[in-house]
Amino acid sequence: MYETNYHRASSVQEAVKLISGAAEGKYLAGGMTLIATMKQRLAAPSDLVDLRHIAEMKGITVNGRSVRIGAATTHHDVASSVELEAVCPAICALASHIGDPHVRHMGTIGGSIANNDPAADYPAAMLALDATIVTNSREIAAADFFTGLFETALNDDEIITAIAFEAPAKAAYRKFPNPASRYAMTGVFVARRDNGDVRVAVTGAGSNGVFRHQGMESALAGNWSPDAVGNVSVDASDLMTDLHASAAYRANLIKVMTKRAVAAA
Amino acid sequence: MGVEGIGARVARKEDKRFLTGKGRYTDDMSVPGMKYAIFVRSPHAHAKIRSIDATAAKEMPGVIDVLDGRQLTADGIGNLICGWMIHSKDGSPMKMGAWRPLADQTVRYVGDAVAVVVADSVDEARDAAEAVVVDYELLPVVTDPVKAMADGQPQLHPEAPNNLIFDWQLGDAAATDAAIAAAAHVTEVKIFNNRLSPNPMEPRAALGIYDSGDDHYTCYTTSQNPHLARLVMSAFYNVAPENKLRVIAPDVGGGFGSKIYIYPEEIVCLWASKRTGVPVKWTCDRTEAFLTDAHGRDHISTAKMAFDSSNRITALKVDTIANLGAYMSLFSSCVPTYLYATLLSGQYDIPAIHANVRTVYTNTAPVDAYRGAGRPEATYLLERTMETAARELGISPAELRRINFIRSFPHQTPVIMNYDAGDYEASLNAAMGAADWNGFADRKAEAERRGMKRGIGMSCYIEACGLAPSSAVGSLGAGVGLWESAEVRVNAVGTIEVMTGSHSHGQGHETTFAQLVADRFGVPIDSVNIVHGDTDKVQMGMGTYGSRSGAVGMSAVVKALDKVEAKAKKIAAHLMEADESDIVIENGELKVAGTDKSVPWFQMALAAYTAHNLPSGMEPGLKEGAFYDPSNFTFPAGCYICEVEVDPDTGRTEIVQFVAADDFGNIINPMIVEGQVHGGLAQGIGQALLEGVHYDPDSGQLLTASYMDYAMPRADDLPSFKVSTSNTPCPNNPLGVKGCGEAGAIGSPPALINAITDAIGNNTLTMPATPEKVWAAAHAAN
């Protein structure tokens, strides 16, 4: 790791001030991605501004079916929230399968979303839940937030402070883990609202990152059942091929995971 | 005898240290003035070094020096060598290219070391390493061994045209071909044995300490065989004469073969310590480990097995291409030859066998022994072929094996080995019983109802441990003898130290070797210390690999114990005025049989050292040593059965049951043996399901350089193993032991692939059987 300066912010305002004074500053949340990248000398921020001790960025509030999760909330806290479990168990289950216990106690929802790893789990949930990404300066719809591999709509030095969504009537996430990293080789989050609106978001498979599958959505809007998935065709041409899986195999996994998610929702 | 003797489930003495973080590994060693080394490594798989400019690096904070290959060459440090000579079938010796500890002209794989930075801290050394400017002239790359042998491909070493190191054979080609021509049925199989990264938990490390006062070197290193390291560094690498070089391998966190070899880094740390005048420590990081630890396996083979009309095997013909990587590692040549082709008879009576093996250079990391070393390759080839044959012949896999088992011993195979003892049917029956083989059809039907494809597969393996005798391995080309030494020192108060040339890096020697002593003298194992891993403390030894510590290392201890016992009895007889032949040793006392006379063990020991009252002419003291050179290999064998369920929608395989029935001969500590089997199975299952080293074929870049891409087996990939042993004692060593360290890794891959191919109804599947491959094969079958 290259030398760096560590700062601990106690408010969002202070964090923004600290980073604006740094030559090449970076926000630090759980550090589960950032610190590993720095140890490999692939990132060399001059300053780290730690967001984990900002009270206003932590915790989960559930109001009726309205959910707000502070960006610095750990995966463990999401996985084990009783209030959240009551309205949207799918997101708790998703968080409970991220990495290992160490990762879940350090890593945060804000860090995961800001990082937008194409194989990360949360981005699929954000899209399918039609979540709002709340930052220190604005609110961004999830549909506009994830712009490409490791790319988001965030401006330099913009902080995600929370994510918010209305809990759907039914939702589930099914992930086929990469045997090595256990990130999603393909993960599908399905959500259905009382008005019949269906969203199917896919992570781990798209060559441009997380995406919604329109074909699945319309098939399921007409018939919310695993059987409805059978005849939907999945185009492999926009999917990733890598060491672990071909695009064709990922196309198959999208169908299988969607089917299983609908069955579980 | 007793709760701590041979056969007792004694908890490991060393575990307190390891579990409480008190282990002392090479990286834990610190000496005053110590500095840190970081290697500058080639980012290219094949290139000429035009120049190395370290001017800027030398000016950086904390930097003591930057040294490169030309300086190393100028100082007369020798080439790394392969220590086992193999001759091609045309009689020519193997074609070994030069391996410089720091490349001075050409780099041949990504990770090849070209320079070393010594600095006050690891981070400063790393900063400076980035500032070393190496001007490379890129050369074309070849990573595929078949391609590498073709004309017009990149040449790695001028000594080896077409990158061919040797073209070797074993067995009778004419008899084999004739039997195949006359066969009622011939089964032909293509086999790929995947390349593996060994992944010990502790990465390699070295600390070189040069003492200019005595012109003496000390090397702490992560070695499975410190004496061998000293011998090789002294005799071949010209680092220092043996009496000026002490090698210490303290606690070592796993090796699996990869820590047998002497690598560039320890040589460079010693040399750099003299050059810079400071002790120099290097600790490998995980990426470096993936790049530079010797890999394992990487064979491409075809096998033809011939049968007569009663399904008896009449011949086996094997053609193998083994990828040895960019350089010949220390034992790389014997793994695909004498550790492989000699086991091709398996558990079967095969009248004619012929194997042809070509070894090839490619722009990849060196390949050498990895847990099992040659024997997993032989077993995988044979047991996949047997399974395929059973399917083709339409008879049950168990029946085909039963028809062909060797049933009388000793048995001379057509490929050198002389099996001394075994009962293969006993293991087969035990495994089939434990697995409820006969109930499989019901389980399969039940799985079918859940939409799952269930399959079952077996593997009957044999392996050879404790390479021996020295004269025989010498005649086959080995550069060293393969005996072991031990010294038993009884202290004046009766406590005992055993100095052994075996080295423990996870095997539990500190417990099992102490159990031998406890068994013999009835003393508690806490009064016995096992001393190993230091060339200053232990006279000589060949180290631990090839499951040799039990069969060879313990046998040397037994021989030394014999001598101690004889002298102790003489002293006791003298003290009690009894006849030496009437003395028995029990529960820490020397007794006169049939009387109530006894001398406690400690009193006898004290008498040996006070020497006030010893038999006339007897030397004082009680310390005896022995060297043991076995008369033959040992032959552990067994039967493994694996049952899987494949999810046809995703291709994911779940192992629902795994049975291991092994014959390891006599057992010193069943708990440790089970642990060794569990670990071996985990690695074998890892090879079959998950692990695989991949290089980009065009650039030679390692694609699996971290755990993000290299899949290691984890607890939830594995079932709860059902293990059992049925023992035919080895007739060729005093304890009747055979060896258990590698069996799990040897026997399990074919059992697993046989089970998966049974489940999906498609016999074409390569390791690792990733979900995608299984899914594709399952769909191709329908």
Ligand SMILES: Cc1cc2nc3c(=O)[nH]c(=O)nc-3n(C[C@H](O)[C@H](O)[C@H](O)COP(=O)(O)OP(=O)(O)OC[C@H]3O[C@@H](n4cnc5c(N)ncnc54)[C@H](O)[C@@H]3O)c2cc1C
């Ligand atoms: C072993 C291991 C296994 C893992 N497995 C999985 C898995 O299965 N699935 C999965 O989805 N993920 C997995 N992860 C990633 C994990 O979820 C990380 O926690 C996550 O990617 C990053 O979150 P973090 O809080 O650690 O962020 P950090 O590493 O601290 O930061 C990541 C990036 O986000 C920026 N950032 C952080 N917080 C904010 C914020 N509030 N506003 C703006 N920018 C911010 C940082 O500047 C940095 O660029 C794994 C990680 C590890 C180490």
